[in-house]
Amino acid sequence: MAELKKGDKVSLTSGGYVTIEKELGRGGQGIVYLVDLNGEKKALKWYLNAPDDKFYKNLEHNIMSGAPSAAFLWPEYLTRKEKGSYGYVMKLRPQNYFEFGNFLLAKKSFRSYSAMLAAAMKICNGFMMLHRCGYSYQDLNDGNFFIDPTTGDVLICDNDNVMPQGEKSGIMGKARYMAPEIVAGGVPDKYSDRFSLSVILFMLFYANHPFEGAKVVACPCMTETFEKKFYGTEAIFIYDPADKSNLPVRGIHQNVIRRWPAFPAKLRETFIQEFSQDKLKNPNTRMIESLWEKLIAGIRDTLVRCPHCGEETFIEESSKCMDCGKDIDSTHRLKIGTRSVILTKGTKVYIDNDNIPDAEVVAHPNDPSKLLLKNLSNSNWTAETPSGKIKVVEPNNMMPVNPGIKITFSNTHKGEFIQETNN
Amino acid sequence: MSLLDEQVSVPRRTMTLFFLIDTSGSMEGNKIGAVNDAVANVLPMLDEISAENPDAEIKVAALEFSSGVNWLYSEPKLASDFVWQDVKAGGLTSLGAACAELSTKLSRSGYMQSASGSFAPAIILLSDGGPTDDYESGLNKLKGNNWFKAAIKIAIAIGDDADKDVLKQFAGNSEAVFTVHNIDALKQIIRVVAVTSSQIGSKSSTAGDTTKQDQVVEEVKDAVENIQGAEAATAVDSSSYDDDWD
Ligand SMILES: [Zn+2]
Numbered sequence: 001m002a003e004l005k006k007g008d009k010v011s012l013t014s015g016g017y018v019t020i021e022k023e024l025g026r027g028g029q030g031i032v033y034l035v036d037l038n039g040e041k042k043a044l045k046w047y048l049n050a051p052d053d054k055f056y057k058n059l060e061h062n063i064m065s066g067a068p069s070a071a072f073l074w075p076e077y078l079t080r081k082e083k084g085s086y087g088y089v090m091k092l093r094p095q096n097y098f099e100f101g102n103f104l105l106a107k108k109s110f111r112s113y114s115a116m117l118a119a120a121m122k123i124c125n126g127f128m129m130l131h132r133c134g135y136s137y138q139d140l141n142d143g144n145f146f147i148d149p150t151t152g153d154v155l156i157c158d159n160d161n162v163m164p165q166g167e168k169s170g171i172m173g174k175a176r177y178m179a180p181e182i183v184a185g186g187v188p189d190k191y192s193d194r195f196s197l198s199v200i201l202f203m204l205f206y207a208n209h210p211f212e213g214a215k216v217v218a219c220p221c222m223t224e225t226f227e228k229k230f231y232g233t234e235a236i237f238i239y240d241p242a243d244k245s246n247l248p249v250r251g252i253h254q255n256v257i258r259r260w261p262a263f264p265a266k267l268r269e270t271f272i273q274e275f276s277q278d279k280l281k282n283p284n285t286r287m288i289e290s291l292w293e294k295l296i297a298g299i300r301d302t303l304v305r306c307p308h309c310g311e312e313t314f315i316e317e318s319s320k321c322m323d324c325g326k327d328i329d330s331t332h333r334l335k336i337g338t339r340s341v342i343l344t345k346g347t348k349v350y351i352d353n354d355n356i357p358d359a360e361v362v363a364h365p366n367d368p369s370k371l372l373l374k375n376l377s378n379s380n381w382t383a384e385t386p387s388g389k390i391k392v393v394e395p396n397n398m399m400p401v402n403p404g405i406k407i408t409f410s411n412t413h414k415g416e417f418i419q420e421t422n423n
Numbered sequence: 424m425s426l427l428d429e430q431v432s433v434p435r436r437t438m439t440l441f442f443l444i445d446t447s448g449s450m451e452g453n454k455i456g457a458v459n460d461a462v463a464n465v466l467p468m469l470d471e472i473s474a475e476n477p478d479a480e481i482k483v484a485a486l487e488f489s490s491g492v493n494w495l496y497s498e499p500k501l502a503s504d505f506v507w508q509d510v511k512a513g514g515l516t517s518l519g520a521a522c523a524e525l526s527t528k529l530s531r532s533g534y535m536q537s538a539s540g541s542f543a544p545a546i547i548l549l550s551d552g553g554p555t556d557d558y559e560s561g562l563n564k565l566k567g568n569n570w571f572k573a574a575i576k577i578a579i580a581i582g583d584d585a586d587k588d589v590l591k592q593f594a595g596n597s598e599a600v601f602t603v604h605n606i607d608a609l610k611q612i613i614r615v616v617a618v619t620s621s622q623i624g625s626k627s628s629t630a631g632d633t634t635k636q637d638q639v640v641e642e643v644k645d646a647v648e649n650i651q652g653a654e655a656a657t658a659v660d661s662s663s664y665d666d667d668w669d
Contacts (some may be wrong), residue, residue, distance in 0.1 A: 049645055104477040106432040113427070141627075142477055172631040176478070185632065207430055216540075220531055222436055223543050223573040224628045224635060231627075252434045252539055259426055311425075323425060 002084030004033060004046055010087070012077045013060070018044055018089055027143075030087065037077075037089060044079070045160065046087035056081070059088055059160055068133045071126035073146075073157045088160065097146035097155055100200075104142060104207060111150045113303055113312045114348065118152030118355040120201055121296045125353065126156050127197050128289035131190045136165045138188045140173035140196045142203075152355065165189045175231045176209060180280050183232035191283035197292065198274045205263060207255035210275055213238035213246035237275035239268070262322060264299050264314050293353050301339050304328065305346030315342050332371055332401050336415040343371060343401055343417075351377075351409045358409065362398065371401040382408040435480045437537035438544065438625035439499045440469065440617060442485040443521055444510060445550035445581075451512035454551060454581055457606045461613035463507040468614070469621050470502035479542050479625040484534060488521035490514035499534050518554035518589065519561030526561075529570035543573035543635070545620035548593055549613070550578070553586030562592060575620045575636050577643065579603065579612055597656040598640050601647060608652035615646045 004010065004020045011017040018035035025032050030047040050056075060078055067074035077089040102108040110116040123145070130137060139161035146155040168187050175183050179195035182188055202210040216222075216230050236246040238253070239260065248256050260268065270287070279285050302315050309324035319330045334341040334349065341349055345368075348357035358377045364370035374396065375381055381393040386404035393399045393407075403419040444458060466483065473481035482499035486492060487510045495508060525546070528534040535541050565571050578590035580602040591597045601616070603609045619642045623635050633641075644655045 099475070101475060101477040104433045105475075106430045109427050109430045111427075116427070172629040174478075174627040174629060176627040203433075208433055212434075217434070219540055220535065221541050221543055221570060221573060225573075227628050254431050255433070258429065262426055 002046075002048070003031065004083065008083070010035075010044065010046075011080045011082065012089065013080055014077055018042065018077075018079075020044070034092070035089065041092055042076075042089050043092050044087050044089050045075075046079075047085050050081065050085040055160075056086065058163060062135075062159070062162060063088070065133065067159075068129035068135065069126050071122050071129075071154050071156050072159050073155045074159050093146055093155060093157065094148075096148050096150070097153070098149065099143060100145035100147060100204075101142040103147065103149075104203065106207075108147075108149050110152065113314070114300070115148075115150060115152035116204065117296055117300045117303065119147050119154050120152075120204055121293060121300075121353055121355055122152065122154040123156075123200060123204070124197065124289050124292040124296065126154065127193060128293070130162070131165075131193065131289065134164055135162045136188045136190055137161075137193050137196070138163055138168070138173060140177045140193075140200075142174075142177070145200070175227045178231065179283065180232045180235050181283060183228055189283075191286055194286040194288065195280075195283065197289065198271070198286070201292070202271055202275075205267065206259050208238075208248065208253045210237055210271065211235045211246070213248050213253065215246040217249050217252055235280055236277075237272070239272060240275065240277070241272060242277070262314075264302060264316060266295060266299060270295055297350065297353055298339060300350055301341040303347075304330070304342050304344040307345045310346065331420045333418050333420055334373075334401075334407075334415045335418055336413060341415075343373070345371060348376075349373070351413050351415075361401065364400070372398040373401055374398045377409070379410065384408075433477055434539040435476070435478065436540045436542050437482055437499070437535075438479045438542040438621070439482045439484055439534060440621050440624070441525065441544055441546040442483070442617075443525065443546065443548040444485060444487045445516055445518070445548075445552065446487040446489045446510050446512050446514075447516040447552060447555075448489070448513050449516075449552050449584070450581075453606045454609065455510065455512040457609045458549060458613065459507065459509040461610040462617075464610075465614050465617045466502045466505055466507060468618055472618070472621050472625065473502060476625055478627045481621050481625050484528070485510075486521055486525060488517050488524075490517060492517060492521050492524045494524075494528075515555040516550070516552050517556045518550065519556040519558035522558065522561035522565040522593075526565040526568045526571065529565075529568050529574075535570060542624060543575065544570060545575040545624040545639075546571070546577070547613075547616055547620065548576070548578040548590065549581060550590065551581035551585050553584075554589060558589060562589075575624050575639050577601070577616050577620060577639065579609075579616065581609060595636070598644075599636065600656055601643060601653060603650075603653045605652040608650050611650045612643075612647065612653050615650075616643055619643055619646070 008020040009017045018037045021034045024034050030045055033044045035042050035044040063075050073090050075088040075090055079087050098108045144158045177196050177199050179192035182192045219226050236243050238246050238248050306313050306321040308326040311323040313322040315330045319328045330342045332343040343361045345363045347361045349359040351358040360374045362372050362374050364372055375393050383391045384406045401417050403417050406416045408414050469481050483502050483505045484499040485495040576594045578594040578600045580587050580590055590600045594600055603612050620639045623638050647653045647655050
């Protein structure tokens with residue numbers, strides 16, 4: 001064990017060194033220090049007990065390969081083995097990001113549903129990129145995710161335990177977040193990661209755990225043996241339609257009881273599927289990340305600003321605002337492939353999955369009953385009117401939301417305005 | 424929006440950290456002073472671990488035993504509410520009575536009555552001598568208690584007069600008994616053991632095969648290497664020699 005002190009210099013394998021300024025925090029494995037690298041502030045994770053050579057080599061490899069996506073606070077430099085241990089350097093986590101655990105403890109909450117959906121999208125994308133690079137995430141728990149409550153942007157930390165699939169880092173995640181087959185002793189892979197992803201997403205949306213219902217609450221002493229049962233061999237989804245023995249308990253699981261019926265049906269249906277006994281036991285049937293992205297995009301398409309009270313609301317069959325209860329005209333739509341984006345005044349439209357709004361619906365300045373679509377992106381849109389005229393909509397310019405107009409947002413994204421008939 | 428604003432904390436289990444403190448006459452002076460100082464100082468650290476932890480909140484209970492036994496509070500308290508009253512040394516070492524008393528409280532009708540359930544407790548026993556009462560009947564009762572069986576158990580032997588064999592029986596094996604030889608080491612080990620067992624005990628367990636008890640023992644062992652005057656159980660267990668040559 002080797003702690004560092006202010007002023008200590010630790011050399012990097014790439015040459016140069018970092019200088020210790022102060023301790024930022026510590027955990028079971030090591031200490032995180034604020035360090036200076038050539039005038040730039042960085043974070044150094046320093047292991048109290050140097051893990052083995054294999055771990056060092058894996059870190060070296062991950063640093064060489066680079067971060068799978070911007071969601072990862074990825075190791076950037078490796079230190080030499082000196083002062084009795086070693087560590088790695090990464091970017092500092094900005095102040096406006098908070099541990100996912102703080103959201104669970106209700107110390108922090110999302111400022112909007114858009115932020116919540118943005119966080120979900122970013123996590124899905126992070127996992128997709130991680131798997132695309134051939135890694136699996138081993139040490140998954142609520143301490144690894146940091147989220148900006150305002151924007152929903154996500155940083156995934158503690159990536160030193162990311163390993164190529166099929167290998168085991170030896171540092172295991174919390175049973176609560178791991179797939180049943182991993183709780184039972186298996187090696188994490190992309191299939192088990194997908195399970196963990198669905199647990200994280202469930203907790204992000206509903207702020208309770210998908211397997212903690214009546215059955216689990218009734219257990220007076222959660223021993224390790226019981227955890228292996230409740231998250232492993234005998235895991236039962238709290239809303240499993242086939243087994244109601246583990247329903248959420250009033251007064252204890254308040255968040256999910258309130259949100260489950262209020263949030264979109266598509267989300268409910270997906271979680272019921274993903275947490276069915278069949279998928280618990282058949283890892284390769286779990287939903288892939290790109291389908292999660294598609295689901296979240298689809299839900300975002302139904303999230304609108306209420307023109308009456310100005311709050312966000314999900315529109316499903318009923319077009320009533322979740323907040324003020326008034327009817328919302330949801331007939332104006334933008335069709336993009338199979339998607340149907342609902343357009344109401346004040347609603348932001350996300351054409352792709354990068355969490356940056358590409359368009360905003362605004363009221364016509366002379367006739368508030370008419371809607372316009374404003375180009376918030378950096379590139380020109382090309383529109384084709386029903387009579388065949390071609391118009392270019394430059395960034396910050398607007399176009400009328402008139403049925404029949406076709407728009408090319410980019411090579412991959414083309415849409416058309418339609419008006420649905422009110423039943 | 425309103426749904427997001429109405430969010431409440433996820434339900435948390437409770438993890439109770441028990442201090443069992445030998446306050447017999449031999450503890451008088453530096454030893455008891457160090458214990459008082461160390462526990463009072465570790466409470467804010469436990470509070471911090473508890474506040475940031477979505478799995479469980481940590482409560483603290485302390486039982487002192489000398490000629491009799493006495494709980495410092497009549498129920499486990501959050502570390503932030505636990506005002507440490509210095510314990511005083513004097514009298515005998517009623518370890519058996521302490522074990523029996525602990526066993527009574529390790530039950531749902533005793534101290535383990537949290538509405539959203541508990542994690543297995545962590546129990547730290549500190550002693551500098553040997554029991555003066557019939558410890559076996561008390562200890563046997565405790566060993567039959569399911570909460571105790573599942574608990575993280577660490578014993579701290581203060582000096583060479585501590586009866587390590589009894590401490591070993593309490594903690595389950597000699598690995599979970601740590602010995603300290605000076606006041607500074609005593610303070611440090613109390614901090615390390617309390618923090619480590621709280622951190623590990625109050626979290627959902629890891630998906631691997633190592634038990635929480637093993638994880639705590641491993642981490643404390645690592646820490647002990649850097650504490651002058653503290654030692655983990657070594658290959659040479661002197662108590663076994665004593666037994667053989669008596
Ligand atoms: Zn409204």
